[in-house]
Amino acid sequence: MxxxxxxxxxxxxxxxxxxxxxxxxxxxxxxxxxxxxxxxxxxxxxxxxxxxxxxxxxxxxxxxxxxxxxxxxxxxxxxxxxxxxxxxxxxxxxxxxxxxxxxxxxxxxxxxxxxxxxxxxxxxxxxxxxxxxxxxxxxxxxxxxxxxxxxxxxxxxxxxxxxxxxxxxxxxxxxxxxxxxxxxxxxxxxxxxxxxxxxxxxxxxxxxxxxxxxxxxxxxxxxxxxxxxxxxxxxxxxxxxxxxxxxxxxxxxxxxxxxxxxxLESVEPCVQGRVDETSELIGRVVVEEGATVTGSRIVGPAIVGAGSTVRDSYVGPFTSIDRDCAVIDSEIEYSIVLRGASIDGVGRIEVSLIGREARVTPAPRVPKAHRLVLGDHSTVQISK
The missing domain is CATH 3.90.550.10 (Spore Coat Polysaccharide Biosynthesis Protein SpsA; Chain A)
Known part of the structure; x- marks a missing residue:
């Protein structure tokens, strides 16, 4: 074993x-x-x-x-x-x-x-x-x-x-x-x-x-x-x-x-991964070896695990991103993201626990419409 x-x-x-x-x-x-x-x-x-x-x-x-x-x-x-x-x-x-x-x-x-x-x-x-x-x-x-x-x-x-x-x-x-x-x-x-x-x-x-x-x-x-x-x-x-x-x-x-x-309140800042010049790390942030941060802002205390990617995103305080994850074009705060999960283009996530290998993506955009089956002599009020 x-x-x-x-x-x-x-x-x-x-x-x-x-x-x-x-x-x-x-x-x-x-x-x-x-x-x-x-x-x-x-x-x-x-x-x-x-x-x-x-x-x-x-x-x-x-x-x-x-x-x-x-x-x-x-x-x-x-x-x-x-x-x-x-x-x-x-x-x-x-x-x-x-x-x-x-x-x-x-x-x-x-x-x-x-x-x-x-x-x-x-x-x-x-x-x-x-x-x-x-x-x-x-x-x-x-x-x-x-x-x-x-x-x-x-x-x-x-x-x-x-x-x-x-x-x-x-x-x-x-x-x-x-x-x-x-x-x-x-x-x-x-x-x-x-x-x-x-x-x-x-x-x-x-x-x-x-x-x-x-x-x-x-x-x-x-x-x-x-x-x-x-x-x-x-x-x-x-x-x-x-x-x-x-x-x-x-x-x-x-x-x-x-x-x-x-x-995370006790974390010491430590950057072993790659953070590009367009990114900003504020406070106590850990970026583990093999992690990549590009075009992003991370406000600690927070941790980005080994092999993970944070791109064009905001990672807020009290967030733990486990190894081999991806956060792309998104915002996340006060959350735990488990190993291998990806969050791509979903706006803001808070107070969440994202499981291993989970995929979080935007819902398909569809035209707003009402679909009705009305009985005879019905009266329906629809807000614009």
Whole structure:
């Protein structure tokens, strides 16, 4: 299986956030369990032909950001739970060596809940502590602080929480006056707080017994919230961290575009491709090697991938154009264009996600006319 070096995504230079204090000490082994088996129904039609974890943000798959965060936390052994898109995930990540990781793939026959992923990973995880990371989540600042705190304080579970406007769409935690987790509920109709679980958890091996006792929920899934509640009911310590930084579940187009905006905010200008003298680059713009920009204006932050062509066009802020694309005689802003797509002569595009090898062209010009089939004694009013 080819490694990540041969994947179609090019890594550009950008400002990485400084590694937080508290990076995990290597004295106690922590593994990672990355969930990459979901169907991505909210990103259809893109995910009809592509794994949702590999949809690129700033021309790099969302999954790669998570793997880098795991590596930066001092974790090297990673199990990736895969489903129908296993071949695509394996082709992109390979054996993990490009990330400084050792990757084991764990097939899952169908998405049956987050706790089911823990269940099928039992042999891989053994008796070690582990981070469970949802492969389509994006967290600014990484997880080093979280892992470091877990190792220092030794609870049986450590969860990340963030305040949300509509907690009914999430797993929700209830805290006592001391900030200790006393209850959890998955997508409650009447939430007891506005604290939603972020897609990163850390567990000791005690969670396996709690998972083994689970019964399918009303969603017919094994819920990780029920497993954590089982730990609490057993009198075991579950700690939480309320994060004030940025977190997104990139499960829909709106969130994908927002994360793309956030990542592009940290891009450093870098021109390795060819930009002719009639073109203008303003602000933080990346033009990768092999890309060509002629007669165009690009206002950053923006990125033009390797082998792409931008001609007689305007590319506005917060736009990522993947490799081997073409933007000709068009305008595009606050959008993501995936590999091999072309946009030719269509005026202005905004707030869009254009799939791989897609073709966007003008509609045929036809004379304006009305075609009518009217019954007897009809009265019709037609605006000019």
């Amino acid at each position: 080819s490694g990540a070096q041969s994947s179609p995504w090019h890594h550009w230079s950008h400002r990485e956030p400084a590694r937080p204090a508290g990076t995990a000490s290597p004295d106690r082994r922590v593994k990672a369990l990355v969930l990459a088996g979901g169907a991505g129904s909210r990103l259809r039609p893109i995910t009809h032909t592509s794994a949702k974890q590999l949809v690129p943000v700033a021309n790099k798959p969302v999954l790669f950001y998570g793997l880098e965060a795991i590596r930066d936390a001092g974790i090297t052994e990673v199990g990736i739970v895969v489903g129908d898109t296993a071949a695509e995930i394996q082709g992109a990540v390979g054996d993990g060596s490009a990330f400084g990781l050792q990757v084991t793939y764990l097939p899952q026959d169908a998405p049956r809940g987050l706790a089911h992923a823990v269940l099928i990973a039992r042999d891989f995880l053994g008796g070690d502590d582990f981070v469970m990371y949802l492969g389509d989540n994006f967290i600014v600042g990484g997880i080093s602080d979280l892992v470091g705190r877990f190792r220092a304080e030794r609870p049986q579970a450590q969860i990340m929480l963030t305040r949300v406007s509509d907690p009914r769409a999430f797993g929700v935690a209830e805290l006592d006056a001391a900030g200790r987790v006393v209850g959890l509920e998955e997508k409650p109709a009447e939430p007891k707080s506005d604290l939603a679980l972020v897609g990163v958890y850390i567990f000791s091996a005690a969670v396996h017994e709690a998972v083994a006792r689970l019964k399918p929920s009303w969603r017919d899934e094994l819920e990780i919230t029920d497993a954590i509640q089982g730990l609490i009911d057993d009198g075991l310590r579950v700690e939480s961290t309320v994060i004030s930084g940025y977190w997104k579940d990139t499960g829909n187009v709106t969130d994908m575009l927002e994360v793309n905006r956030l990542v």
